[in-house]
Amino acid sequence: EAQVTQNPRYLITVTGKKLTVTCSQNMNHEYMSWYRQDPGLGLRQIYYSMNVEVTDKGDVPEGYKVSRKEKRNFPLILESPSPNQTSLYFCASSFTGQGTEQYFGPGTRLTVT
Amino acid sequence: GDSVTQMEGPVTLSEEAFLTINCTYTATGYPSLFWYVQYPGEGLQLLLKATKADDKGSNKGFEATYRKETTSFHLEKGSVQVSDSAVYFCALSPLNQAGTALIFGKGTTLSVSS
Numbered sequence: 001e002a003q004v005t006q007n008p009r010y011l012i013t014v015t016g017k018k019l020t021v022t023c024s025q026n027m028n029h030e031y032m033s034w035y036r037q038d039p040g041l042g043l044r045q046i047y048y049s050m051n052v053e054v055t056d057k058g059d060v061p062e063g064y065k066v067s068r069k070e071k072r073n074f075p076l077i078l079e080s081p082s083p084n085q086t087s088l089y090f091c092a093s094s095f096t097g098q099g100t101e102q103y104f105g106p107g108t109r110l111t112v113t
Numbered sequence: 114g115d116s117v118t119q120m121e122g123p124v125t126l127s128e129e130a131f132l133t134i135n136c137t138y139t140a141t142g143y144p145s146l147f148w149y150v151q152y153p154g155e156g157l158q159l160l161l162k163a164t165k166a167d168d169k170g171s172n173k174g175f176e177a178t179y180r181k182e183t184t185s186f187h188l189e190k191g192s193v194q195v196s197d198s199a200v201y202f203c204a205l206s207p208l209n210q211a212g213t214a215l216i217f218g219k220g221t222t223l224s225v226s227s
Contacts (some may be wrong), residue, residue: 004156033214042219043157043203048212056212090156097214098206099145099164104156 002027004105006091012111013081021076021108023091031097032074033058033064037107043090049074050097076089082091115140115207119218126193126225134188134221136177136203142204146170146179146186147215151200160188160201193225 004025013019025032033048035058045058049068063085065077074093078085091105120135139144145164149157161170163179163186168178175190186203203218210216 031214040219043217048214050212094214097212101159101162102159103212106156107166
């Protein structure tokens with residue numbers, strides 16, 4: 001089954017404790033992206049990757065890192081989480097970045113206390 | 114820059130009512146337009162899309178027409194069901210922002226009661 005998977009689905013952590021949210025897709029997509037969803041703000045892009053070893057900042061990259069060592073995986077790293085990073089995070093992928101359908105993962109609900 | 118504005122919710126309807134969710138956009142050129150739906154506890158999934166002016170996208174009884182004159186892409190359904198309760202996002206794929214696949218509106222929550 002074609003899908004985007006994220007882990008964990010739910011995470012509660014404390015300020016400053018490094019964490020990684022994994023994202024994997026099995027559709028051989030070149031483009032992958034991370035979004036955060038907050039009430040009243042919709043979805044905002046954090047980082048994106050147009051291919052292996054090619055990543056770039058989206059609209060809200062502060063406090064986040066990503067890597068793209070393999071085509072299928074695109075982990076999101078929070079080196080020192082803060083409470084303002086409490087949010088719902090989605091990973092997405094597509095064949096190309098623009099004009100094509102984005103496939104979304106199920107989301108990761110992160111709470112930072 | 115490019116942007117999407119959609120009507121604020123929540124929208125509360127009875128089953129079999131007519132649904133309209135308004136969406137307008139500001140963009141350079143003629144971007145592709147999308148409606149995504151997010152069911153409770155799930156990720157977003159594509160509902161329909163239109164790639165050029167006057168195109169009509171349709172799926173599951175939902176329709177939207179790409180209107181360049183009014184820069185709009187309103188979502189409509191003739192008879193909603195309880196199972197349509199979800200958050201609906203209008204989005205565009207910008208032509209002049211390499212790497213930005215989608216720009217989203219803030220979402221409209223639809224609640225349908227029986």
